[in-house]
Amino acid sequence: MYKYNEFDEAFLAERNAQFRAQVERRIDGSLTEDEFKPLRLMNGVYLQLHAYMLRVAIPYGTLNSGQMRTLALLAEKWDKGYGHFTTRQNIQYNWPRLRDLPDMLDALGEVGLHAIQTSGNTIRNTTADHFAGAAADELTDPRPYAELIRQWSTDHPEFQFLGRKFKIAITGSGSDRAVIKAHDVGLQVVEQDGKTGFKVIVGGGLGRTPMIGQVLREFLPQADLLPYLESVLTVYNVLGRRDNKYKARIKITVSENGIDTYRAMTEEAFMAIRGQYDGTDQELLEEIKTHFAAPEFRSGSTEAFDAAYANDPVFRAWADTNLHPHRKGDHAIVTISVKAHGATPGDATGEQMRVMADLGEQYAYDELRISHQQNVILPHVHKNDLPAIHAKLKQHGLATANVGLISDIIACPGMDYCALATARSIPVAQEIATRFDELKMEHDIGHLQIKISGCINACGHHHVGHIGILGLDRAGVENYQITLGGDATETAAIGTRTGPGFAYDEIVPAVERIVEVYMAQRESAEETFLETYRRIGMEPFKAALYPEAQKKVA
Amino acid sequence: MPRAFTPKVITANDLLEGDVIYFTAQDTWTRELSEAELITDEAEAQLRLIEAEKQNIKIVGAYLADAKAGPNGPEPTHFREEFRRTGPSNYFHGKQEAEANV
Ligand code: HEM
Ligand code: SF4
Numbered sequence: 001m002y003k004y005n006e007f008d009e010a011f012l013a014e015r016n017a018q019f020r021a022q023v024e025r026r027i028d029g030s031l032t033e034d035e036f037k038p039l040r041l042m043n044g045v046y047l048q049l050h051a052y053m054l055r056v057a058i059p060y061g062t063l064n065s066g067q068m069r070t071l072a073l074l075a076e077k078w079d080k081g082y083g084h085f086t087t088r089q090n091i092q093y094n095w096p097r098l099r100d101l102p103d104m105l106d107a108l109g110e111v112g113l114h115a116i117q118t119s120g121n122t123i124r125n126t127t128a129d130h131f132a133g134a135a136a137d138e139l140t141d142p143r144p145y146a147e148l149i150r151q152w153s154t155d156h157p158e159f160q161f162l163g164r165k166f167k168i169a170i171t172g173s174g175s176d177r178a179v180i181k182a183h184d185v186g187l188q189v190v191e192q193d194g195k196t197g198f199k200v201i202v203g204g205g206l207g208r209t210p211m212i213g214q215v216l217r218e219f220l221p222q223a224d225l226l227p228y229l230e231s232v233l234t235v236y237n238v239l240g241r242r243d244n245k246y247k248a249r250i251k252i253t254v255s256e257n258g259i260d261t262y263r264a265m266t267e268e269a270f271m272a273i274r275g276q277y278d279g280t281d282q283e284l285l286e287e288i289k290t291h292f293a294a295p296e297f298r299s300g301s302t303e304a305f306d307a308a309y310a311n312d313p314v315f316r317a318w319a320d321t322n323l324h325p326h327r328k329g330d331h332a333i334v335t336i337s338v339k340a341h342g343a344t345p346g347d348a349t350g351e352q353m354r355v356m357a358d359l360g361e362q363y364a365y366d367e368l369r370i371s372h373q374q375n376v377i378l379p380h381v382h383k384n385d386l387p388a389i390h391a392k393l394k395q396h397g398l399a400t401a402n403v404g405l406i407s408d409i410i411a412c413p414g415m416d417y418c419a420l421a422t423a424r425s426i427p428v429a430q431e432i433a434t435r436f437d438e439l440k441m442e443h444d445i446g447h448l449q450i451k452i453s454g455c456i457n458a459c460g461h462h463h464v465g466h467i468g469i470l471g472l473d474r475a476g477v478e479n480y481q482i483t484l485g486g487d488a489t490e491t492a493a494i495g496t497r498t499g500p501g502f503a504y505d506e507i508v509p510a511v512e513r514i515v516e517v518y519m520a521q522r523e524s525a526e527e528t529f530l531e532t533y534r535r536i537g538m539e540p541f542k543a544a545l546y547p548e549a550q551k552k553v554a
Numbered sequence: 555m556p557r558a559f560t561p562k563v564i565t566a567n568d569l570l571e572g573d574v575i576y577f578t579a580q581d582t583w584t585r586e587l588s589e590a591e592l593i594t595d596e597a598e599a600q601l602r603l604i605e606a607e608k609q610n611i612k613i614v615g616a617y618l619a620d621a622k623a624g625p626n627g628p629e630p631t632h633f634r635e636e637f638r639r640t641g642p643s644n645y646f647h648g649k650q651e652a653e654a655n656v
Contacts, residue, residue, distance in 0.1 A: 027570070029611040047614055049638055050648040051572035080647055095647065098570050344644045415634065416642035424637075426644045476632050 002059075002147050002291045004112040012109040015116065019043045020102035027098070044115025045101055048419050054093045054101060055118040056108060060128035060146040060170075061089035061370045061377075063113075065361035068368055070111045072353035078104050083353070085338060085346040087372045087410055087461055088167075089127045090118055094417055116154060121162045123153040123233075129171040129178045130371035133294060134333050134379040136325040140189045140196060142172035144289045145225060148281065151288075152226050159233065163240045163248035166233070167205075174490065179372060181213045181492035182206055182464055184250045185232060190219060197221045202232060202262065203254030206458035210494045211251040214259045216266060222285075224270070227277045231269035235262060295365035297328050298382050305383035308390075315390050317443065318401040323386070326379075332386060334364075334378040335371070336393060337400040337408065341437040342430050345411045346374030355396045359389055372461075374410055375403065405442045406450060406515070407433035410461055414454025414471055415478075421454035423471025423478040423504075428452055431508050436515075445515060448529040449488070464488035466530050467514060468495045469507065480507045484514070484541055485533045496538055498545050513544045559596040563587065563628050564606045565638070566616035574638045574649065575613065576628075577606045583613065585649065587639045588627030593618075 004012075019039070026036040040046075044055040056071070063071075071091055075083045078100045079093045086092055096104060108114055117124055126146045133141040149168060153159055159166070171178040172189040180186025186201035198220045204213025220228050232250075239257060241247040247256075254262050308315045324333040336356060338348050348356070356376050360368040363385040369377035381389065393399040402408045409432060412418065414425030429452055436442045451465030455472075462468035468483035480502050483495030502510045515529075517540050522532045533541070542549075564577035565587075575583040576590035584590060593599045599618055606616045619635050621628040630636045641648025 032610055033569075033614050047567055047572060050574060050641060051567075080645075096572075098572065415637055416644055421634075424643060426642075430644065473634075478633060 002062075002143075002288060008112070009109075012112075012114055013106075015043075015114075016102060016105045016109050019105060023098060023102055038120075040101075041119040042116070043101075043105065044118040046119065046419075048094070048413075048417050049415075050417065051095045052098060052101065053417070054096050054104060054115060055086075056091050056093075056113055056115045057118045057125040058089045058091060058113070058370050059150055060126060060132065060143045061130045061372075062128075062132070062143060063368050063370070064366050065357040065368065067111045067113055068353055068357035068360065070107055070113065072350040072357065073107060074104050075353065076350035082347050082349045084344070084413065085348065085370050085374045085376070087374065087412075087459060088125055089130075089370050089372060090125060091370070092413075094413075120160075121164050121166075123149075123156075123159050123162075123166045123168065126150055126153075126168045126170065127178055127183075127372060128169065129173055129176075130369040130373075130377050131177060131324060131333050131379065132172060132369075133292060134326055134331075135173055135175075135177075136327045137175050138173040138327065139191060140172045141292055142170040142187070142189050144285060144292050145187070145189070145198075145222075146170050147288050147292075148226065148285050149229065151284070152229075152281070158237075162233070162237065163242050164245060166236075166250070168229075176488075176490040176492070177371075179461070179464065179488045179492070180204070181490075182210075182461070182488065183213065185229065186213050187225075192219045195221060198225065200228065200232075203251045203259070204492075205249055205251040206461060206463045207249070208246060208456040208458075209249075209251065210458065210463040211255060212492050212494060213251075214254065216259065216263055223279075223282050224274065226281050227274045228266070228270055230273055231266045234269045234273070235265045239265065295367075295380060297331060297380065299328075299330055300382065300384065302330050302383040305386050308387040312387075314401075315387060318390055318399055319386065321401045321405060321443075322403045326381075328380075330383055332381055332383050334381050334386070334389060335403045336376040336378065336398050337402050338375050338398070339402060339408050339433065340397050340400045341402075341407055342434040343397075344426050345409050345429050348376070352396055352398055355392065355398065359392060363389055372410075373408065375408070402433075402442060404447050404449070406436050406445050406448045407442055409433060409450045409452060410465070411452040412454055412460035414452070414460075418454060418459075420457060421471070422456075422473040423454050423480065425452040425454040425460055425469075425471055428469060428471070428480065428504075428507055432511055435508050435512065441515070444525070445519065446525065446528060448515075448518075450511070451486070451488075461488060462486070463494045464492065465495060466533070467511060469511075472501060474501065478504045480504070480510075482510060482514070482545070484538060485530065487530060498538065498542055499549070500546070510545055514541055517541050517544045559594075559599075560620050560631070561592050561594045561622060561628075562599050562618040563590040563592060563621045564599075564603055564616055565590070565619045565635075566606065566613040569612050569614055572614075573652075577602065577616070581605060583609070585652070586627075587621070587630065587635075588624070590621070590628050592621060592623055592628045
């Protein structure tokens with residue numbers, strides 16, 4: 001894993017010391033809130049409904065056990081005992097006090113974590129496939145490139161005051177687990193004539209104007225990554241609109257000017273910039289790559305796994321949903337569901353974090369991941385260790401066998417925490433998960449992703465949920481709009497609205513009716529919800545959701 | 555025609571704790587909405603907000619929030635202010651927890 005060098009450590013320590021002084025000056029009155037706010041935001045400190053919120057980056061979702069233990073420490077020492085993993089491979093703490101924040105940042109700094117560029121109009125945490133370096137279907141581990149991007153973009157003076165936030169995601173596999181088509185820039189590692197490079201996608205994004213990204217370059221040689229990205233950003237800085245903050249996103253720039261113009265301008269800028277890169281970045285990349293070398297995988301029989309799988313139905317159900325093929329046949333990738341039925345999606349207690357850290361250390365070569373789906377992953381596990389891991393997870397409420405199922409919901413904090421929210425999201429997720437658990441249907445329903453946001457900013461990715469739910473305020477009452485057919489993978493699509501929204505107490509029954517239509521219409525248990533939707537279209541779902549409207553038409 | 559003015563309270567977050575506070579008629583801050591000053595005149599509301607904002611050293615982000623008179627003082631009229639008054643609905647945290655501990 002990437003390890004900080006002395007320069008990085010000194011940089012973080014100095015940065016934290018600066019922030020400590022700024023906090024002191026705010027408290028003694030020498031800084032007004034107007035002066036202090038941009039400074040705190042540069043260090044990941046927001047003010048939400050009930051308290052401050054600290055957002056910590058987990059670069060490309062990768063962390064080691066020591067870092068996970070520090071996340072647990074922050075939760076227990078300075079917060080209310082838990083943290084919230086987000087869709088951007090960050091963790092948020094909901095209850096810190098202003099005075100404690102510098103101590104929290106120092107504790108993070110000691111293990112090489114920070115909150116820089118987790119807020120503001122800058123290049124945010126570059127996210128990556130959470131199975132990077134482990135998945136059987138992967139071409140190349142994308143994380144060294146993500147780390148290169150991080151080092152290049154962190155505190156880069158040109159990228160501190162962009163028109164708007166800027167998000168980059170990267171995958172090394174053809175199966176897109178990083179939602180690259182819904183980011184400002186999406187990168188997919190590809191090979192051409194035996195050479196490594198990237199497919200570059202730009203102009204994706206969710207929020208109030210959801211868009212699927214378009215291909216800017218089919219193949220970009222590896223060595224050109226930084227100059228090309230810099231060119232993309234330069235064009236965005238030049239062409240991007242600053243008259244209206246909602247239009248200051250690259251997706252708008254690309255759609256208003258057309259991908260061909262954007263491409264021509266990027267290539268032109270690239271020609272001008274490329275010469276300034278003298279190859280040092282490639283030397284750095286080679287150095288970074290050594291830190292991402294695969295661990296020395298154990299090998300051995302998988303007898304213990306096979307026996308448990310054959311004899312223990314609870315273990316089998318968990319293995320069927322929560323494991324994913326590893327590139328080494330006797331290993332598996334474990335997704336730990338942080339979505340127990342009825343719990344807050346993505347929340348883990350300090351104790352749970354420590355349990356996961358211990359498991360990572362003991363069984364997963366000291367590595368963990370945070371997924372954009374708000375779960376935690378042990379990327380490399382020998383199959384024979386799975387029964388022991390499962391037993392331990394069970395003791396701590398972490399063995400829910402629901403990954404990819406209807407209760408594995410992404411939900412943003414919504415009105416329970418977020419100052420921008422127009423309605424709640426968490427309780428809606430809790431109630432849907434609880435309801436389908438009661439019905440004992442979720443394994444039968446199979447792969448189905450529900451994603452919920454509490455406002456149009458779409459932090460909960462509702463546009464790309466198979467079933468998307470958007471909470472709104474309709475005349476002072478919570479109201480929920482439903483979209484169907486969204487897809488966050490390589491076949492990405494923005495969902496379509498079903499029609500008028502539903503009141504808070506109607507939303508769970510509405511989801512049930514949607515699921516009933518699917519169950520009645522699917523050709524077989526193998527046909528997923530999304531496949532059925534694509535085959536039969538919106539109408540049958542509309543008919544079930546709005547029977548009154550159908551009658552009027554008839 | 556301008557919309558009729560609806561009563562307001564002044565609310566903000568506490569600088570140190572970050573929690574929700576309300577401005578009283580005595581120019582102090584309280585954690586109880588019921589103890590807040592209910593302002594029924596539009597011009598008065600703007601003046602009171604300026605007064606509240608002078609306490610920049612104690613507070614963050616003061617604004618006027620809709621409220622109505624209740625039997626025990628001001629009450630929220632919108633669910634957002636109801637959540638700010640009580641705390642999140644997924645955990646017993648925030649104000650609801652603090653009150654249980656008194
Ligand atoms: C609670 C504090 C948060 C605030 C104030 C906040 C604010 C915002 C805003 C204003 C946007 C829209 C940006 C734009 O379109 O220009 C946005 C987008 C987004 N946020 Fe958040 N957010 C918060 C929490 C979260 C959390 C907890 C998650 C993950 C669960 C998240 C993930 C995202 C994502 C993925 C987008 C992307 C939408 C896009 O692609 O345009 N945010 N957020
Ligand atoms: S979608 Fe809206 S409510 Fe949800 S976290 Fe983002 S800004 Fe807050």
